[in-house]
Amino acid sequence: xxxxxxxxxxxxxxxxxxxxxxASTRVMQVDLRDQVNSLSWTIIQNGFKQAQEDxxxxxxxxxNTYGGEVVYADSIRSAILxxxxxxxxxxxxxxxxxxxxxxxxxxxxYMKPGGTMGASTVVDQTGAAAPDKYQSYMRGxxxxxxxxxxxxTLIQNGDTIYSWRRDPKIAEAMVDPDVYIEGxxxxxxxxxxxxxEAVAVGYCDxxxxxxxxxxxEHIGLTDYDLLVYQPTPLEKLKGRLLGTAFRAILIMVIxxxxxxxxxxxxxxxxxxxxxxxxxxxxxxLYLDGFAQNWEILIFVIGVALLFVEIFVIPGFGIxxxxxxxxxxxxxxxxxxxxxxxxxxxxxxxxxxxxxxLVAVSILLSIAILIWFTNKIGTGNRFFKYAxxxxxxxxxxxxxxxxxxxxxxxxxxxxxxxxxxxxxxxRLNGKLYDAVSMFGFIEAGTSVVVTRTESGxxxxxxxV
Numbered sequence: 001x002x003x004x005x006x007x008x009x010x011x012x013x014x015x016x017x018x019x020x021x022x023a024s025t026r027v028m029q030v031d032l033r034d035q036v037n038s039l040s041w042t043i044i045q046n047g048f049k050q051a052q053e054d055x056x057x058x059x060x061x062x063x064n065t066y067g068g069e070v071v072y073a074d075s076i077r078s079a080i081l082x083x084x085x086x087x088x089x090x091x092x093x094x095x096x097x098x099x100x101x102x103x104x105x106x107x108x109x110y111m112k113p114g115g116t117m118g119a120s121t122v123v124d125q126t127g128a129a130a131p132d133k134y135q136s137y138m139r140g141x142x143x144x145x146x147x148x149x150x151x152x153t154l155i156q157n158g159d160t161i162y163s164w165r166r167d168p169k170i171a172e173a174m175v176d177p178d179v180y181i182e183g184x185x186x187x188x189x190x191x192x193x194x195x196x197e198a199v200a201v202g203y204c205d206x207x208x209x210x211x212x213x214x215x216x217e218h219i220g221l222t223d224y225d226l227l228v229y230q231p232t233p234l235e236k237l238k239g240r241l242l243g244t245a246f247r248a249i250l251i252m253v254i255x256x257x258x259x260x261x262x263x264x265x266x267x268x269x270x271x272x273x274x275x276x277x278x279x280x281x282x283x284x285l286y287l288d289g290f291a292q293n294w295e296i297l298i299f300v301i302g303v304a305l306l307f308v309e310i311f312v313i314p315g316f317g318i319x320x321x322x323x324x325x326x327x328x329x330x331x332x333x334x335x336x337x338x339x340x341x342x343x344x345x346x347x348x349x350x351x352x353x354x355x356x357l358v359a360v361s362i363l364l365s366i367a368i369l370i371w372f373t374n375k376i377g378t379g380n381r382f383f384k385y386a387x388x389x390x391x392x393x394x395x396x397x398x399x400x401x402x403x404x405x406x407x408x409x410x411x412x413x414x415x416x417x418x419x420x421x422x423x424x425x426r427l428n429g430k431l432y433d434a435v436s437m438f439g440f441i442e443a444g445t446s447v448v449v450t451r452t453e454s455g456x457x458x459x460x461x462x463v
Contacts, residue, residue: 024225025221025225026054026057027057027058027224028047028058028228029227030048030059030061030229031043031061031062032063033092035065035067035068035069036069036076036098037072040068040072044076044079046231046235047059047231051229056227057086058085058087060087061088062090063090063094064094065098065099066097066099067096067099068097069244070098070122070138073098073099073101074101076105077102077141080102081148087106087107088106088107089106090112091111091117091195092112094117095111095116096192097120100120104146108218109205110205110208111198111204111206112195112209113207113209117193117198117203119174120138121138121175121190122135122137142174142175143169143171146164146166146170147164149166170191170201174190174191184201195207205218247335248357250281251331251361252362252368253276255362256273257274258270259366260369281334282334285335295330299326299329301326302327303323304323305326306320306324327362335354405432408432409452410449411427412448413446413448414444415443415445416431418442419434419435419459420436422434434456434459435456435458447459
């Protein structure tokens, strides 16, 4: 589809006799000037959608990024390759790692002098290179992205030669340090292209100082309307809520809320925190079409089974095990795009990563909670004051109040002594201190206990 659209544009250029598009060409500028993450993915999705609604003729990405999460980079790459409109990118300084992958997917690449692109090796959270399994996938992905740009037909000395518009081997060298390209990169190094190098090897279609120069000097627009997509606060919030790190924190809050709620009687703040975290976890995923009703239901059933195991069934058995599995399943499956419960998931390749994220978050949360619980009441600073340390001494006027007194309310007995108003009463064969509610009560008079207060019985004559 995109090839056909681009061919139409090229045909228009030939008809006009110059590299210009139709008058009043509408251009949608979408900024990608931060880490590639869930927010970037949300902005790209909505920016492309807005471009179609506003009848734009092309999309221009304004990029300056050092990379980010592979899963979102791949989603953005796919969205660009499948976009119904031509997509160009202006690398305004940096297109590192995930940014390079996204740039290669675009129909045209333009760079600011002094800019760079490349270094797309997959790394973990510490910055160390990920295992070759992940590198192999990235090598294939970035190679396929370059190949998707097709080949140019060249006539040299009467021979027809087909040349890649963007050499897949150069793209692979941005990931694999073992790739050797004579005059460009030695083995043992990952390729990063400067702006001039990118032009020389066909990975940059021109240098420009700003977006205006890209549109006028390189794309050839003489009359255009530049629309800049501005994400709404709600879209920004939704993008942040979909972030991997934030989801991990929400999982930890859910586990912590359940943990502390089980340590205290009744329902209180821990329950509210857990419910709020669960809502923030599932809501954006549900709105994006990832979380399904059955996945949320499985999570709720899992939590219910855990409460049943702890409060109803003694010990820890099948209910507790099923509860943990249901919670883990609900949280994990909500992260991948799928429909009804089935073995045929659209994003089955992401299921392992989802389970890993949820399991690590839960285990880390439990480890922190155990450490925190053991620290409460000890040390010299925060932990010492996290629990009540005061002792109520008798010498300070504190007295113990028998719990049985409250059970005596409504009991009938007799006044063992004269109550004026205090004295003693006999209830069920035992003597208790008591106070008359109304007037004096003679010894031997039948009385009834009406209330207790501060360990003291209050009685009145039995009518």
